[in-house]
Amino acid sequence: MAIRVLLLAGALLVLACSHGATASxxxxxxxxxxxxxxxxxxxxxxxxxxxxxxxxxxxxxxxxxxxxxxxxxxxxxxxxxxxxxxxxxxxxxxxxxxxxxxxxxxxxxxxxxxxxxxxxxxxxxxxxxxxxxxxxxxxxxxxxxxxxxxxxxxxxxxxxxxxxxxxxxxxxxxxxxxxGVITIANAVFGAEPSIPAGITTKAFQVEKSTVDRIQAQF
Missing domain, CATH: 2.60.120.10 (Jelly Rolls)
Incomplete structure (x- = not known):
């Protein structure tokens, strides 16, 4: 009986996870x-x-x-x-x-x-x-x-x-x-407060001056 309960619980969990992943x-x-x-x-x-x-x-x-x-x-x-x-x-x-x-x-x-x-x-x-x-x-x-x-x-x-x-x-x-729209450049370079420069420079592999110049556009 315990095994059946566990199997049923597992099946319900899989169904719930599957529905959550595909639901709109x-x-x-x-x-x-x-x-x-x-x-x-x-x-x-x-x-x-x-x-x-x-x-x-x-x-x-x-x-x-x-x-x-x-x-x-x-x-x-x-x-x-x-x-x-x-x-x-x-x-x-x-x-x-x-x-x-x-x-x-x-x-x-x-x-x-x-x-x-x-x-x-x-x-x-x-x-x-x-x-x-x-x-x-x-x-x-x-x-x-x-x-x-x-x-x-x-x-x-x-x-x-x-x-x-x-x-x-x-x-x-x-x-x-x-x-729900997320415009990539706006989110990364126009965030308020700004994402720390050390993160953006490392993520985009550019100098801080480049990041500063892009952020100034937003």
Missing amino acids: DPSLLQDFCVADKTSPVHLNGLACKAAKEVVVEDFYFSGLHVAGNTTNKQGSAVTAVNVAQIGGLNTMGVSLVRIDYTLFGLNPPHTHLRSTEILTVLEGCLHVGFVTSNPENKHFDKVLNKGDVFVFPKGLVHYQNNNRTSNAVAIAALSSQNP
């Missing part, structure tokens, strides 16, 4: 759970608005046809449509972004720890790529034209670059209501 946003247990952004309740996601207070606008957003402002150092702009814009996305496990790229604009290397991304080029041409995890760090990259689709696996560092002389536009769908 939690599954729906009701028709919808419109985000109550005024709720003081803190949980993994947002609390639900009372069903009687839900209105059709909770499932609606307008403005994705408007180009983002690309007058910045990177020459790109991301217009997000996630649970912050559409409360009805709460617990749905999906979101959307529009990305605008000016001439030679870049969406710099970044990662979404909670989301896979599927990107479609609407206008222009993009050079895109992602890098696999350690120790291989294999770089997969491709040039995309209008109508092409590319997938960035969940959690991997990826980028898009408009290396042409005309503007580009893309739409990307993500498998989380709140994918």
Whole structure:
């Protein structure tokens, strides 16, 4: 009997670990759970608005046809449509972004720890790529034209670059209501307070003056 209990416990542990490793946003247990952004309740996601207070606008957003402002150092702009814009996305496990790229604009290397991304080029041409995890760090990259689709696996560092002389536009769908974006350069060189110079110089194998010069950009 004791052996059976141990085997059952082991099987449940394996199942739990496996589910934890592959799970994304939690599954729906009701028709919808419109985000109550005024709720003081803190949980993994947002609390639900009372069903009687839900209105059709909770499932609606307008403005994705408007180009983002690309007058910045990177020459790109991301217009997000996630649970912050559409409360009805709460617990749905999906979101959307529009990305605008000016001439030679870049969406710099970044990662979404909670989301896979599927990107479609609407206008222009993009050079895109992602890098696999350690120790291989294999770089997969491709040039995309209008109508092409590319997938960035969940959690991997990826980028898009408009290396042409005309503007580009893309739409990307993500498998989380709140994918979470970590832009690598911003996180390393723009952290507040700063990461100690001894760590960054050793990690990037450069002189402190180089790190100081990069940090000054942020």
